[in-house]
Amino acid sequence: MQVEATPKKPYHHGSLKEALVAAGIEILDARGLEALSLRAIAAHVGVSHTAPKNHFGSLKGLLTAIAAEGFRRHRAFMLDGAQGDDPKGRQYAAMQGYIRFASDHPQLFRLMFSPALCAMDDPELSAAAADSYGILAGIAKGLDWDKSGAPDADRRSELMLWSLVHGYAMLSLSGSAQGTGAVLNIEDIMPDFGYLPQPHSPPTVT
Amino acid sequence: MQVEATPKKPYHHGSLKEALVAAGIEILDARGLEALSLRAIAAHVGVSHTAPKNHFGSLKGLLTAIAAEGFRRHRAFMLDGAQGDDPKGRQYAAMQGYIRFASDHPQLFRLMFSPALCAMDDPELSAAAADSYGILAGIAKGLDWDKSGAPDADRRSELMLWSLVHGYAMLSLSGSAQGTGAVLNIEDIMPDFGYLPQPHSPPTVT
DNA sequence: CCTCCAATGTTTCCACTGGAAATATAGATA
DNA sequence: TATCTATATTTCCAGTGGAAACATTGGAGG
Numbered sequence: 176m177q178v179e180a181t182p183k184k185p186y187h188h189g190s191l192k193e194a195l196v197a198a199g200i201e202i203l204d205a206r207g208l209e210a211l212s213l214r215a216i217a218a219h220v221g222v223s224h225t226a227p228k229n230h231f232g233s234l235k236g237l238l239t240a241i242a243a244e245g246f247r248r249h250r251a252f253m254l255d256g257a258q259g260d261d262p263k264g265r266q267y268a269a270m271q272g273y274i275r276f277a278s279d280h281p282q283l284f285r286l287m288f289s290p291a292l293c294a295m296d297d298p299e300l301s302a303a304a305a306d307s308y309g310i311l312a313g314i315a316k317g318l319d320w321d322k323s324g325a326p327d328a329d330r331r332s333e334l335m336l337w338s339l340v341h342g343y344a345m346l347s348l349s350g351s352a353q354g355t356g357a358v359l360n361i362e363d364i365m366p367d368f369g370y371l372p373q374p375h376s377p378p379t380v381t
Numbered sequence: 382m383q384v385e386a387t388p389k390k391p392y393h394h395g396s397l398k399e400a401l402v403a404a405g406i407e408i409l410d411a412r413g414l415e416a417l418s419l420r421a422i423a424a425h426v427g428v429s430h431t432a433p434k435n436h437f438g439s440l441k442g443l444l445t446a447i448a449a450e451g452f453r454r455h456r457a458f459m460l461d462g463a464q465g466d467d468p469k470g471r472q473y474a475a476m477q478g479y480i481r482f483a484s485d486h487p488q489l490f491r492l493m494f495s496p497a498l499c500a501m502d503d504p505e506l507s508a509a510a511a512d513s514y515g516i517l518a519g520i521a522k523g524l525d526w527d528k529s530g531a532p533d534a535d536r537r538s539e540l541m542l543w544s545l546v547h548g549y550a551m552l553s554l555s556g557s558a559q560g561t562g563a564v565l566n567i568e569d570i571m572p573d574f575g576y577l578p579q580p581h582s583p584p585t586v587t
Numbered sequence: 588c589c590t591c592c593a594a595t596g597t598t599t600c601c602a603c604t605g606g607a608a609a610t611a612t613a614g615a616t617a
Numbered sequence: 618t619a620t621c622t623a624t625a626t627t628t629c630c631a632g633t634g635g636a637a638a639c640a641t642t643g644g645a646g647g
Binding site for chain 1: 603604605606607612613614
Binding site: 187191222226228230 | 625
């Protein structure tokens with residue numbers, strides 16, 4: 176080897192872990208789940224396909240980290256616009272954020288709930304998921320849907336709300352629901368929610 | 382296992398199409414989605430891995446046919462036990478059947494709603510899915526959840542019910558819901574459904 | 588009856604995948 | 618300075634789905 180005209184690329188990337196997760200989400204949004212191969216992600220960062228193993232162990236480990244980041248952004252979507260004075264307005268914005276995240280990042284959303292692709296029991300992933308769920312649980316408490324007075328009424332209200340919203344999002348992504356292509360709206364499944372907030376732009380998630 | 386006692390295996394299978402779908406569902410139930418390869422299905426039937434192409438075009442075509450059969454069995458689960466006199470009892474049994482199918486055949490259920498794996502616009506698949514959805518729509522009409530009097534109130538009631546049940550099933554399969562491992566119960570998300578039918582055995586689906 | 592044809596399977600190949608193992612590099616530490 | 622360790626590369630391998638050429642068979646027409 177003789178002349179190295181171009182400045183040499185450092186052997187060590189420096190922040191490969193974060194770069195791989197970011198690259199994965201980019202590929203996911205741009206080319207979908209089928210394009211999300213270990214080699215594709217590595218190439219996107221300019222690294223060999225075995226480099227991720229040092230940081231994530233396996234492809235599943237990397238996908239798990241991507242899903243965890245997905246939950247953090249998911250949470251950001253729910254919090255976005257949910258900062259007003261009106262409690263009901265905040266609830267509406269959060270629920271709408273849940274749905275909007277699913278329709279804006281369908282592939283990432285599916286990954287986040289695919290136990291075949293990521294390790295659901297991973298500490299980082301379950302922590303991020305729990306943070307996201309916490310917002311939803313707060314809203315459910317406000318709604319007070321299960322009036323049975325049972326000791327687990329709160330938990331059941333949460334589960335009802337979560338099932339309703341999650342099912343709506345999933346069915347839309349599956350192309351099974353009739354509203355395919357249309358903009359998802361929380362009022363489609365909660366007509367008595369009865370609150371129309373101002374339109375807003377997506378949150379800036381880094 | 383199709384152990385044939387006769388010495389000579391015929392060159393032509395005779396009913397490869399049906400056999401492949403059946404084999405696919407068996408593998409799905411026994412070893413999960415990751416084991417469901419074209420080669421595995423073909424080997425299970427005792428045929429080369431390129432034979433399915435004549436009948437299904439590609440792996441996606443085969444998976445689509447498997448999903449369609451899944452919807453037919455899904456419908457059978459909802460109809461099972463929904464033959465009594467009491468309308469509310471029939472409704473309960475059908476909803477519980479929806480959930481029971483998901484927990485009995487989680488991998489098949491996921492496949493049925495995975496647009497990345499099967500062609501949702503396939504005529505056979507969408508017809509089977511529509512048949513299944515029809516039962517749910519009938520129940521929604523009976524519930525009359527959307528009392529807004531809007532012209533699309535029926536469709537919205539259907540969507541609400543479907544979202545609720547589907548979301549509950551999906552979250553449980555994802556391992557995200559708290560009731561992981563527990564037997565799914567429709568009353569967990571519909572506490573006011575207020576009807577407890579007799580226990581029954583799964584339907585015999587062929 | 589025979590011939591040819593179209594349907595159905597097989598063989599062989601190829602590009603691609605994730606992972607294992609040995610090796611190279613470079614920053615940190617003694 | 619010498620080594621150690623984390624990080625990244627290279628090379629290999631079994632497995633995947635699909636394309637293409639070939640083989641087998643049952644059936645439709647002469």
